[in-house]
Amino acid sequence: MTAIVTPDWGGWLLGLATVCALVQAAVGFRAGVVARAQDVGPDVGVGPDLGQGVDLGVARRCALVGFVATAAAFGVLIAAFVTSDFSVQAVAMYSHVDKPLIYKIAGAWGNHEGSMVMWCVVLSGVGALLARRTGQNRALGPAIVTTALGVVGALSAVFLLYTVIVSNPFSRLVEPPWSGAGFNPLLQDPAVALHPPLLYLGYVGLAAPFALACAVLVHAPNGGARANATTQRDRVQHVEGQSVEERAPKNQSAQLQRAQVQAWAGAMRGWTLCAFAALTLGIGLGGYWAYYELGWGGWWAWDPVENASLMPWIFAAALFHSAMVTQRRNRLASWTIVLAIIAFSLSLLGTFLTRSGAVTSVHAFANDPARGLVLLGILALVLVGALALFAGRAERLATTAGQVGQIAVSSREGLLVANNLFLVVAALVVLTGTLMPLFAEALGQPVSVGPPYYEKAALPMVALGFVLTPFATMAGWGRALLWPQRWLIGTVAAAFGAVVVAMLTLGAPLGAGVAVALGLWLIGGALLDVRAKVSWGASGRGASGKEAAGRSAARLAWARPQIFGAALAHFGLGLVTIGGAAESAFQSSRTVVLRPGQSVQTGLGAIRLDTVTEIDGPNYTAAVGSLAVDTGADDSGAPGSGTPDSGSPDSGAQGRSLAFAPEWRRYWVRDQNTSEVDIRSGVLGDVYVAFGPPQLTEGQDVAWTVRVLEKPLIWMVFAGIAMVAGGAGLAARGAWRSPMVGGDKNGG
Amino acid sequence: MTTQKVKKRLAVVVFVAIGLSLATGLAMFGLAGSVSFFITPSEVLADPGLRGRPVSVGGLVTLGSVRNDRGVLVFTLEDDDAGIGVAYSGASGPTPDLFREGQCVIAQGLVDDQGVLQARRIMAKHDETYTPREISAAPRLARSCGTASVGQ
Numbered sequence: 001m002t003a004i005v006t007p008d009w010g011g012w013l014l015g016l017a018t019v020c021a022l023v024q025a026a027v028g029f030r031a032g033v034v035a036r037a038q039d040v041g042p043d044v045g046v047g048p049d050l051g052q053g054v055d056l057g058v059a060r061r062c063a064l065v066g067f068v069a070t071a072a073a074f075g076v077l078i079a080a081f082v083t084s085d086f087s088v089q090a091v092a093m094y095s096h097v098d099k100p101l102i103y104k105i106a107g108a109w110g111n112h113e114g115s116m117v118m119w120c121v122v123l124s125g126v127g128a129l130l131a132r133r134t135g136q137n138r139a140l141g142p143a144i145v146t147t148a149l150g151v152v153g154a155l156s157a158v159f160l161l162y163t164v165i166v167s168n169p170f171s172r173l174v175e176p177p178w179s180g181a182g183f184n185p186l187l188q189d190p191a192v193a194l195h196p197p198l199l200y201l202g203y204v205g206l207a208a209p210f211a212l213a214c215a216v217l218v219h220a221p222n223g224g225a226r227a228n229a230t231t232q233r234d235r236v237q238h239v240e241g242q243s244v245e246e247r248a249p250k251n252q253s254a255q256l257q258r259a260q261v262q263a264w265a266g267a268m269r270g271w272t273l274c275a276f277a278a279l280t281l282g283i284g285l286g287g288y289w290a291y292y293e294l295g296w297g298g299w300w301a302w303d304p305v306e307n308a309s310l311m312p313w314i315f316a317a318a319l320f321h322s323a324m325v326t327q328r329r330n331r332l333a334s335w336t337i338v339l340a341i342i343a344f345s346l347s348l349l350g351t352f353l354t355r356s357g358a359v360t361s362v363h364a365f366a367n368d369p370a371r372g373l374v375l376l377g378i379l380a381l382v383l384v385g386a387l388a389l390f391a392g393r394a395e396r397l398a399t400t401a402g403q404v405g406q407i408a409v410s411s412r413e414g415l416l417v418a419n420n421l422f423l424v425v426a427a428l429v430v431l432t433g434t435l436m437p438l439f440a441e442a443l444g445q446p447v448s449v450g451p452p453y454y455e456k457a458a459l460p461m462v463a464l465g466f467v468l469t470p471f472a473t474m475a476g477w478g479r480a481l482l483w484p485q486r487w488l489i490g491t492v493a494a495a496f497g498a499v500v501v502a503m504l505t506l507g508a509p510l511g512a513g514v515a516v517a518l519g520l521w522l523i524g525g526a527l528l529d530v531r532a533k534v535s536w537g538a539s540g541r542g543a544s545g546k547e548a549a550g551r552s553a554a555r556l557a558w559a560r561p562q563i564f565g566a567a568l569a570h571f572g573l574g575l576v577t578i579g580g581a582a583e584s585a586f587q588s589s590r591t592v593v594l595r596p597g598q599s600v601q602t603g604l605g606a607i608r609l610d611t612v613t614e615i616d617g618p619n620y621t622a623a624v625g626s627l628a629v630d631t632g633a634d635d636s637g638a639p640g641s642g643t644p645d646s647g648s649p650d651s652g653a654q655g656r657s658l659a660f661a662p663e664w665r666r667y668w669v670r671d672q673n674t675s676e677v678d679i680r681s682g683v684l685g686d687v688y689v690a691f692g693p694p695q696l697t698e699g700q701d702v703a704w705t706v707r708v709l710e711k712p713l714i715w716m717v718f719a720g721i722a723m724v725a726g727g728a729g730l731a732a733r734g735a736w737r738s739p740m741v742g743g744d745k746n747g748g
Numbered sequence: 749m750t751t752q753k754v755k756k757r758l759a760v761v762v763f764v765a766i767g768l769s770l771a772t773g774l775a776m777f778g779l780a781g782s783v784s785f786f787i788t789p790s791e792v793l794a795d796p797g798l799r800g801r802p803v804s805v806g807g808l809v810t811l812g813s814v815r816n817d818r819g820v821l822v823f824t825l826e827d828d829d830a831g832i833g834v835a836y837s838g839a840s841g842p843t844p845d846l847f848r849e850g851q852c853v854i855a856q857g858l859v860d861d862q863g864v865l866q867a868r869r870i871m872a873k874h875d876e877t878y879t880p881r882e883i884s885a886a887p888r889l890a891r892s893c894g895t896a897s898v899g900q
């Protein structure tokens with residue numbers, strides 16, 4: 001098989017994909033130019049005179065062929081890694097004969113060149129999906145879809161050219177080495193293997209709302225739909241499912257505009273929710289890996305590359321909340337479009353920061369200023385181009401038709417606007433901190449910005465957002481919060497205060513107390529939301545004419561699960577907040593140096609190192625420490641209450657002794673060491689033991705450093721993140737469909 | 749322009765102003781005392797005014813200087829001209845796996861009155877090909893942390 005399909009095919013396939021992408025871009029560009037030249041709106045149907053049907057067909061075929069070609073190229077690359085074909089430069093640099101098979105495969109995308117190919121695969125995949133979603137495309141109209149495909153094609157072409165020219169993974173070596181140089185043991189881990197694909201689904205997924213936003217801007221009609229009357233009627237029939245006679249002619253353009261806006265806002269919302277779910281999982285997986293692998297028990301370090309993934313995540317959240325307002329109430333259309341542009345630009349910024357070495361980070365792949373400059377150029381082109389398009393065309397969006405008066409501050413729209421404000425400010429603050437080292441260095445004095453900045457500056461905005469969240473789910477569209485709901489504010493404030501005081505008595509800092517209270521508030525709000533939706537469904541208002549009233553909650557959850565998506569996600573946020581606060585406020589840490597057979601008494605109990613045995617793994621030798629640790633806890637692994645090393649001698653008598661077997665590994669290939677922690681998880685928290693490095697003491701005995709951490713409620717952090725992703729994915733299910741006519745405040 | 753449009757524009761301007769002021773205010777509040785300057789050991793010795801302010805010191809871990817003093821990691825960090833003592837109690841985790849003598853690292857923390865850096869965090873390379881920008885750009889580390897790294 002390898003004799004027929006050589007790695008050179010990879011390069012040719014990428015070239016084919018580039019050609020398809022260029023044709024796609026040209027076709028999309030043509031559709032836009034023609035529409036503007038003839039000054040027609042996007043509601044114009046398939047007309048042979050405008051050739052849009054033909055254009056769409058060409059664009060769709062290019063998108064599909066391009067995706068197949070790019071995916072095949074990626075397959076060729078993976079095959080080269082799997083067979084350890086060291087004549088391919090990327091394989092020689094990043095793989096090794098002794099790597100287990102699954103990490104050889106993951107190694108294909110665990111480096112700069114290979115991951116750029118994966119980026120291109122996902123981007124062309126987005127294009128292919130955009131092309132295939134016929135329901136969505138009917139509602140949007142061929143003009144917008146063609147231009148959107150064109151934008152995706154242009155982006156694909158740019159990135160494919162970048163990959164092929166600047167970072168080609170298929171370049172060959174004349175003299176292949178025997179075994180390969182790529183063997184970082186830290187990267188041989190299932191979480192690390194899955195982390196990039198999930199992140200890329202998120203980053204690149206945001207290209208879809210971006211492309212839709214650009215297409216909407218290009219095709220925004222010049223003040224009302226000056227379109228062919230017959231085709232207009234055809235579209236109206238198609239979209240609204242009603243006959244033309246039922247509607248007065250003067251309302252046609254308003255209804256049409258409303259339907260159009262609902263279509264693109266819904267599509268943007270759906271795509272963003274999917275990208276957001278993937279990005280959430282990717283970030284969560286990275287945090288989880290850092291927790292169990294790096295040995296310091298932390299899961300988020302406000303590292304510049306971590307922040308680079310957080311910023312598109314925040315903007316994506318702002319985007320789907322804003323798109324909801326646009327879809328339901330025909331408002332904030334321009335704002336939604338700006339958010340779509342910025343969110344994708346932040347994805348590109350993230351790519352630039354990660355790959356260029358411009359900021360010091362534990363994640364940076366390598367220092368390559370040349371590649372970084374090209375990426376920066378691409379980012380500038382995309383951002384400036386899209387913003388220029390926006391500046392020129394935003395006024396034509398003209399969605400005043402269908403808007404009802406002013407936004408009441410405590411209506412759902414008003415609260416969502418506030419939500420957007422807080423999210424965007426938080427993201428700006430994170431952006432400032434992340435880029436500050438870059439600017440400071442340019443000005444001569446290098447600086448670094450640490451976690452205290454982010455905690456002080458960004459978290460207050462997040463907290464404010466969390467306060468408003470349950471109110472927003474309770475509020476109705478288009479009307480202020482009802483008085484009974486306002487009464488809630490007083491009760492809630494009192495309960496809040498009570499929780500904070502309780503936390504302070506337990507010895508937590510004020511911030512942790514507030515965080516726990518907020519988390520409980522979010523969870524309570526989510527449960528109230530579920531209850532409201534269930535009763536709404538049971539009353540039959542959510543049912544279409546065919547379905548009977550009085551359905552049970554279970555049937556509602558089965559038939560339309562997407563309405564519970566928001567509640568699930570908000571519940572998850574609450575869990576993350578509580579877990580994060582508990583583990584940082586109440587964690588305890590003990591570090592001791594022990595020889596085998598030695599035991600030490602600490603304030604929280606004894607730590608005993610029984611034996612150290614040497615075992616051999618597939619590509620390493622490990623020293624396994626057999627430890628007995630008193631945790632001042634019961635046998636579920638629950639840690640005791642917070643104060644570390646309090647010095648009272650009898651606290652060790654309370655708890656059980658837990659056994660641990662952490663390892664200190666030495667990998668043969670590079671004489672590189674890692675420590676593998678052992679974790680005992682329980683409902684009340686984790687006990688986390690790290691082992692090594694060894695030291696020679698006087699008398700030439702080997703002593704080992706042992707570090708014991710107790711992390712209360714840490715499982716809530718990761719469970720909560722998973723729930724946020726799940727909730728977003730669930731909500732995506734119904735996002736594309738226009739909401740029902742006359743939907744109540746608690747509907748979908 | 750209709751009043752509706754004027755009102756809408758005003759609302760947009762007000763929102764942008766609020767947003768930017770909030771962001772700027774929070775950023776300034778956060779930056780106060782959280783920004784840490786990057787310097788080399790010679791600069792630590794030369795400027796007593798840096799004591800008590802968060803700093804990141806980059807340099808070479810002197811061969812033979814690493815020892816464990818009752819659970820606190822003690823070593824000497826040197827550049828081409830001078831060296832300072834560093835003490836790390838493990839507050840932010842065990843030292844990175846690639847921390848060893850003859851390696852170039854960045855230690856972040858506060859310099860105490862005796863001129864010893866009480867480090868809160870140690871950052872070393874995470875693989876052979878990566879060197880933090882500040883180290884490769886610092887003139888006083890050209891010899892110590894140059895391309896021919898000792899003891900790797």
